[in-house]
Amino acid sequence: MAERWINAGLLAGLGLVALWAWAAGAPFTVTLATKVAILALAAAGLNLALGIGGLVSLGHAVFFGIGGYAMGVLASHAQAYDPIFTRPFVFEGTKSMPFIWLAAIAVGALAAWVIGRISLRTSGVYFIMITLAFGQMFYYLAISWPAYGGEDGLSIYVRNGFPGLDTLDPIQFFGICFAILLIVLWCMARIAASPFGLALNAARQAPTRVMASGIDPDRLRLWAFVVSGAVTGLAGALYADLNRFVSPTMFSWQVSGELIVLIILGGVGRLCGPVAGAALFVVLEQWLGGLSEYWQVFLGLLLLAVVLAGRGGIVGLLARVPSRG
Amino acid sequence: MALLIEQVLNGVQSGVMLFLMAAGLTLIFGVMGLINLAHGSLYMVGAFAAAAVASATGSFLLALVAALAAAAAAGALVEVLVIRRLYARDHLDQVLATFALILIFSEGVRWIFGSFPLFLDIPAALSGPVMLGPITYSKYRLALIGIGLVVALGLFWLTQRTRIGVQIRAGEADREMIAALGVDIGRLYTFVFALGAALAGLAGALVGAIQSVQVGMGEPVLILAFVVIVIGGIGSIKGALVGALLVGLTDTLGGVALPAALSLVMDLSAAQATGAALAQVGIYVLMAAILFWRPRGLYGHG
Numbered sequence: 001m002a003e004r005w006i007n008a009g010l011l012a013g014l015g016l017v018a019l020w021a022w023a024a025g026a027p028f029t030v031t032l033a034t035k036v037a038i039l040a041l042a043a044a045g046l047n048l049a050l051g052i053g054g055l056v057s058l059g060h061a062v063f064f065g066i067g068g069y070a071m072g073v074l075a076s077h078a079q080a081y082d083p084i085f086t087r088p089f090v091f092e093g094t095k096s097m098p099f100i101w102l103a104a105i106a107v108g109a110l111a112a113w114v115i116g117r118i119s120l121r122t123s124g125v126y127f128i129m130i131t132l133a134f135g136q137m138f139y140y141l142a143i144s145w146p147a148y149g150g151e152d153g154l155s156i157y158v159r160n161g162f163p164g165l166d167t168l169d170p171i172q173f174f175g176i177c178f179a180i181l182l183i184v185l186w187c188m189a190r191i192a193a194s195p196f197g198l199a200l201n202a203a204r205q206a207p208t209r210v211m212a213s214g215i216d217p218d219r220l221r222l223w224a225f226v227v228s229g230a231v232t233g234l235a236g237a238l239y240a241d242l243n244r245f246v247s248p249t250m251f252s253w254q255v256s257g258e259l260i261v262l263i264i265l266g267g268v269g270r271l272c273g274p275v276a277g278a279a280l281f282v283v284l285e286q287w288l289g290g291l292s293e294y295w296q297v298f299l300g301l302l303l304l305a306v307v308l309a310g311r312g313g314i315v316g317l318l319a320r321v322p323s324r325g
Numbered sequence: 326m327a328l329l330i331e332q333v334l335n336g337v338q339s340g341v342m343l344f345l346m347a348a349g350l351t352l353i354f355g356v357m358g359l360i361n362l363a364h365g366s367l368y369m370v371g372a373f374a375a376a377a378v379a380s381a382t383g384s385f386l387l388a389l390v391a392a393l394a395a396a397a398a399a400g401a402l403v404e405v406l407v408i409r410r411l412y413a414r415d416h417l418d419q420v421l422a423t424f425a426l427i428l429i430f431s432e433g434v435r436w437i438f439g440s441f442p443l444f445l446d447i448p449a450a451l452s453g454p455v456m457l458g459p460i461t462y463s464k465y466r467l468a469l470i471g472i473g474l475v476v477a478l479g480l481f482w483l484t485q486r487t488r489i490g491v492q493i494r495a496g497e498a499d500r501e502m503i504a505a506l507g508v509d510i511g512r513l514y515t516f517v518f519a520l521g522a523a524l525a526g527l528a529g530a531l532v533g534a535i536q537s538v539q540v541g542m543g544e545p546v547l548i549l550a551f552v553v554i555v556i557g558g559i560g561s562i563k564g565a566l567v568g569a570l571l572v573g574l575t576d577t578l579g580g581v582a583l584p585a586a587l588s589l590v591m592d593l594s595a596a597q598a599t600g601a602a603l604a605q606v607g608i609y610v611l612m613a614a615i616l617f618w619r620p621r622g623l624y625g626h627g
Contacts, residue, residue, distance in 0.1 A: 056417045118613050121620045125360045125416055125559065129551040130616065136548050137609035144602030146595050253548065257362075257424045264421050294436045300428030307422045308410055 003319045007272040010315075011185075014279065015178060022171040030170040031242070032286065036278045037177040038238045043262040043274030044184055045231030050260065051269030052192060053224040054204030058256050059115070059131030062138045063229040065251035066111050067104035067236025069142065072154040072246035074100050079157060097162045097176070100237055108233020109226050116225035120218055135253050142248035153247025160241055167241075177238055181275075184231055189271055191227070200224050232259075261303060267315035276314040327460040332581050333574065338466045340573025341473025345528035346550040347557070347565040348480055349521025355560025356496045356517050357412055362423035363403065364525055364550065365543025366430035371396040371526025372533035372542060373434055376443040385448035389530055396526020397519045404518040409511070427544070435540045442537035445530070469531055476524065477566055484562060493517060497560060549576075552612045558625025567623060575611050579604030 014033060021029035042064055049055040077084050077093025084091045094100060119130045143151045159167045167173050191197045203210045203217035210217050240246040249255070258281070266277025284302070288295035350364050374395035379388035403426060411419050447465045454461040484490040492513055495503040504510045529543065536542070553572050557564025584600030591599070615623065 050417070056420060058420060118617060122616060125354065126555060126616075126620070126622075128360060128416060128420060129555050130612070132548060133552050133555070133609050133612055137606050140602045140605040144599045144606070146599060150598065253544065257420075257427075260417075260421060261424065264417075268417075294432040296428040297432040297436070300425040300432070303425035303428070304407065304422055307418050307425065308407070 003270065003315065006315055006318045007275075010272050010275050010279070011182065014275065018171065018174045018178070022174075027170045030174050032282055034170065034174040034177050034242055035239075036275070036282050037174065037181045038235050038242060039259075039262060039278035039281065040275040041177070041181050041184055041238065042232045042235035043259050043266070043278060044181070044188055045228045045233075045235060046259050047228075047263050047269065047274050048188060048191065048231070049221075049224050049228035050263060051273070052197060052204065053200050053221050053228075055120075055221060055225060056128050056260075057119075057131040057225070057228075058128050058253070058260070059133070059135035060228070060232050060259050061135050061251050061253065061255035062111060062115065062131075063108045063232035064236035064239065064255055064259070065138060065142065065246075065248070066107050067233035067238075068240035068246040068250045069148065069154075069236075070104040070107050070233070071100050071160070071237040071240045072156065073148060074103060075156045075160055076148070076154050095158075095160045097160045097167070097241070100160055100241075101180075101234055104233045104237035105230045108236070109230035111233075112226045112229025113222070116222045116229075120221055120225070132253060132256065135251060135256050139248055139251040139253075142251050149247070151248060153245060153249075156241075156244045159244055173242070177242075180234070180238070184234075185271060185275075192271070196220065196223070264303070264306060265314065270315045270319075273315050280314060328581075330457075330460050331462060332577055334462055334470070335466065336574035336577035337570060338469050338473075338573070339577060340570040341470055341477070342528050342532050343546070343549055343553055343573055344473055344566050344569035345476060345524045345531075346546055347553040347569050348477075348562055349524040350550050351554045351557070351560055351562060351565045352493070352517055353521045354554070356493055357408075357514055359408065359411060360416055360419050360423070361408070361521075362420060362547065363426035363430060364521070365545075365547030366427050367396045367400055367522040367525040367543070368529035368546055369430065369434060369540065369543040370399045371529035372445070372538040373438060373443065373529075374526070375530035375533060376445045376538045377438075379445050380443075385446075385534075388445065389527065392526045392530035393523045396529070397523040399526075400522020401515055401519040403522075404515050408518060409514070412514070431540050438540075440540065442539035445534045445538055447534050465534065472527075472531065476527075477562075480562055489513075489516070549608070552608060554622070556612055556615050556622055558622030561622070561624040564622055564624035571611065572608055575608050576604055579607040583607075 014036060018030050018033035021027075021033065042060070045063070046057065046060045049057055073084065074093045075095055078095045079093075082093070084093055115131070115134050119127055119134070122130060142148075148154055159173070161167055162176055165172045165176065167176065192201070199210060199215050200220045203215070203220050207217045236250060240250070262274055262277035262281055264277070265280050266273030266275065284299060285295070288298050292298070346364065346368060350361060353359055353361050353364075371392035375388035375392040378391035379385060382388075407422060407426065411422055451465040451468050453464055455464040455467060457467075484493055492503060492508050495508075496510065496513060500510060528546075532546075533542075549572060553568035554565055555568075556571060557566070557568030580601050583603050584596045587596035587600045587603075619625070
């Protein structure tokens with residue numbers, strides 16, 4: 001089966017499940033579909049750095065959490081009618097989603113630039129450990145920040161608004177998240193096919209040849225990391241809005257691990273790998289979680305089987321062509 | 326002054342315990358080229374084995390033996406079943422497979438022992454304080470420093486002075502060559518992995534007596550141990566020792582100095598919480614600074 005048909009089927013399937021659940025009066029299923037879309041978005045961000053760029057970041061929870069806190073900080077100030085700062089100019093919080101998204105993208109990109117500048121000085125296993133360490137650093141920073149809830153996190157009473165829509169209606173909020181996912185996936189497809197994407201892919205496979213062509217692989221990797229952080233930051237803001245809650249656990253290293261797991265389950269470096277992986281993860285969490293409190297044992301065994309048996313993931317299995325990874 | 330000496334000793338104590346974790350990780354990475362996220366799970370296995378045996382027999386010494394044996398056995402088993410298949414794979418596969426092992430170990434232990442923390446008592450012979458010149462210090466913590474240093478000396482002796490140490494160092498340098506010279510590389514790898522696991526299990530049991538024994542106790546230590554070997558240079562036992570002491574001292578001294586400094590600008594309880602968390606951040610700042618200056622760590626090569 002051609003990969004583009006699988007992609008179309010996966011995305012149509014996600015949309016149809018949500019619509020069907022909405023029509024059948026099952027708002028919880030709509031919320032689960034929303035969670036799939038948001039996790040897929042977060043993993044799609046990581047997929048650019050990891051799948052195409054070959055940067056095994058075990059610290060992407062940083063960007064997910066930063067996006068979440070961007071939403072939390074802006075919305076909590078807005079709901080308390082308390083400006084974030086007043087000098088040198090008055091900066092108010094906001095409850096408007098588009099502004100929150102812009103903020104999440106900006107801080108995600110900025111954090112990725114700073115972390116990327118330091119981490120990309122190293123490679124291989126050092127890179128993995130350093131990104132992991134940065135994740136922990138932000139985790140402890142979030143805990144140590146009493147103004148925004150410290151270890152307990154921040155709650156938002158009402159979900160943030162989007163002009164013309166009722167975001168508290170599950171299907172409308174799903175629509176927003178799903179539309180963002182589609183736009184980002186389209187951008188990712190364009191990036192992968194662009195000169196930048198092709199060079200990035202080449203920099204993973206044959207860095208010496210890329211350098212010989214006069215391109216600096218580290219610059220490509222830094223930009224990939226920045227875009228990746230921005231997208232994952234946006235997903236973090238949506239995730240915090242879904243739960244109307246943000247806490248330091250969004251920064252925890254387990255989140256970073258799970259984002260990689262989503263990509264692997266779905267298929268590394270494949271456009272809709274994150275969607276397939278996120279869907280499988282949420283289904284397993286619900287199904288196995290219903291069977292046993294210790295469902296993660298089975299998730300671990302499944303993951304081990306996928307890794308040991310080969311890395312095509314679901315999309316690779318369906319497409320029956322060797323993984324690009 | 327007495328407080329400062331006591332805090333330095335605490336820093337050294339947490340440093341040598343980190344060293345036990347980091348030494349195994351760095352050996353496993355140096356010899357087999359494997360990044361093992363499940364090392365923290367072996368720490369936890371050691372602590373649970375010790376707590377279970379201590380509550381059944383009442384003997385701390387037996388508990389330590391059980392911790393070493395259980396962690397070494399778990400390590401050898403995991404190496405033969407899973408890890409062996411990962412040596413030729415890239416780091417991404419290693420990260421994922423060992424992340425899967427963490428899930429299996431953590432939830433498996435929760436399944437067997439439940440979610441409540443277990444407690445491991447300090448043996449009577451080592452409880453209470455000891456006079457060290459002008460200060461009194463916990464006898465048990467002093468014993469931990471002693472054990473850590475003895476293990477460090479033992480590891481240097483093992484890697485520098487014995488036949489197996491020669492094989493380990495040769496394996497780091499050129500694995501095809503030592504296989505061609507007739508060393509059974511599969512057995513050597515299993516041995517190194519089990520040795521690293523036993524050290525992690527020992528650390529888990531020893532630290533478990535000061536903190537509580539619970540699921541998830543291994544991962545924060547694992548991440549600190551990663552920081553240690555990144556600072557020290559991957560594959561270097563000397564680097565692991567220096568890095569562990571640096572991290573232990575930064576954590577402990579920062580944990581005292583920062584709340585004290587912050588209490589000047591905020592109220593005491595907030596300063597305590599914020600300062601302790603910021604001390605953790607200090608460790609990562611230290612790591613970033615060292616890497617910026619030496620991307621391969623203090624004693625790394627290549």
